[in-house]
Amino acid sequence: MPSPKAPHILCIRFSAMGDVAMTVPVLLALTRQYPELKITVLSKPFFAPFFKGIQNVTFYGADVKQEYKGVCGLFKLYKTLKPKQFTAVADLHNVLRSNVLLSFFRLRGTKNAQTDKGRAEKKALTQQTNKVFKPLKSTHQRYADVFKELGFPVDLKGDEVLPKQKLSNAVYQALGNEPFKWLGIAPFAAHDGKKYPLELLDVLLADLASKKYKIILFGGGTKEQQLLNAFEAKYKNVVNVAGKFSFTEELALISHLDAMLAMDSGNGHMAALFGVPTVTLWGVTHPYLGFAPYMQPEKNQLKADREEYPAIPTSAYGNKVPEGYDKVMHSIKPKTILNRLIQILD
Structure with a gap:
């Protein structure tokens, strides 16, 4: 047979x-x-x-x-x-x-x-x-x-992560060789209800830039690149990599981060693939929807204030922002984010 x-x-x-x-x-x-x-x-x-x-x-x-x-x-x-x-x-x-x-x-x-x-x-x-x-x-x-x-039960144990990937010479040249921890920050998302306000990001960067961290900004598209360029010019330990590398190079860079700060978006999921501690900011969405990065602890999920904004989550993908909810991200204070990142990095 x-x-x-x-x-x-x-x-x-x-x-x-x-x-x-x-x-x-x-x-x-x-x-x-x-x-x-x-x-x-x-x-x-x-x-x-x-x-x-x-x-x-x-x-x-x-x-x-x-x-x-x-x-x-x-x-x-x-x-x-x-x-x-x-x-x-x-x-x-x-x-x-x-x-x-x-x-x-x-x-x-x-x-x-x-x-x-x-x-x-x-x-x-x-x-x-x-x-x-x-x-x-x-x-x-x-x-x-x-x-x-299909007949293949899967036990998710939490240790399913990818190995670090090889960095290109271009990435090494862009980031330098200071003995700093590497912190990635990806402040953008597909919808406004999931983006962190740039004026609050500025406050956060002002505190982070005084520490021995290499702060690496991620984004995509010409407009986002220009916005992040302004932060790179303002703070000495900040590097904007938006638009500078191929997707393969950027993924390899993410694999070497010591921590990632991201929105409810793809960058957080990419960092989690390599076991990188990932802090996610949740605006009009919420981790209860099931989209949190893989095996990241609850203390890494920084959420908007539901007492002030009880309709959260307003949609599964963040594309619905009810009247009066345009400032939900302001309820996640830069100090709260800073404290959590310091706990991870130090």
């Missing part, structure tokens, strides 16, 4: 950087516990560096907004993926695009499972009236549940 096919799972996760980064600890745990298992990750080409070097994990980059756009494009992608090689499909996205792609595999009888995004629970947690304020399952666990449904 022919031998059974070795298990090979196609793992689908497009979307935002943080969502894709959160798959990494789960895949690390999965491949450790099932060394015979092969995984192919299907995502945006830009995210390939997340998965480099993970045992038994290969990456397939697909541009689903151009080359594989629409139903016809997704069918073309399905054929390109050589569907016979996969014994199962794990849809960690569960949106229209991934559902269409998954339907082609279902038609050929491929075993499959999809993440439960907890949409009803999140709606109850984010509604302004009759809010059900309780912690929801983490996104990492939701991903793990998909593999359990």
Whole structure:
């Protein structure tokens, strides 16, 4: 009799950087516990560096907004993926695009499972009236549940981190060789309700710049680069790396940080991938939604004042800011942030 096919799972996760980064600890745990298992990750080409070097994990980059756009494009992608090689499909996205792609595999009888995004629970947690304020399952666990449904239960132990990556000469030259602790700060996010006010960041930097830290500012886009350049010019131990390095170089730099200060955004998740102590500032969102960086303690989750702003969280992604909630981040004082960072770094 022919031998059974070795298990090979196609793992689908497009979307935002943080969502894709959160798959990494789960895949690390999965491949450790099932060394015979092969995984192919299907995502945006830009995210390939997340998965480099993970045992038994290969990456397939697909541009689903151009080359594989629409139903016809997704069918073309399905054929390109050589569907016979996969014994199962794990849809960690569960949106229209991934559902269409998954339907082609279902038609050929491929075993499959999809993440439960907890949409009803999140709606109850984010509604302004009759809010059900309780912690929801983490996104990492939701991903793990998909593999359990496929027959591969995953135990997330908390030690699933990537090794530090090699720094390029360009990064070394930009940061210098002072014997300082490296503190990353990423003050921006996709939505205004999750960004830390620059005037408060200025207050924080004034205190941090007097200490023996190398403060490394992260951002993206021309406008953010210009805003961060002003802080670099103002404070001697501050370096703005926005727009200066490739994504691979920036990821390697993050892996060498001694601490990261980030918003509810991708930078915090990237730091957590390497076990970097990560302090997250939560504005109109909240860690109860399940998007906290991997295995970061509660004391690293600095939240806006819910007594003053009881509608928090106002949405799952921070794109809804009710009237009167435009200053929620002001309730997280620079002194509070400073004290937590000093506790970590010193």
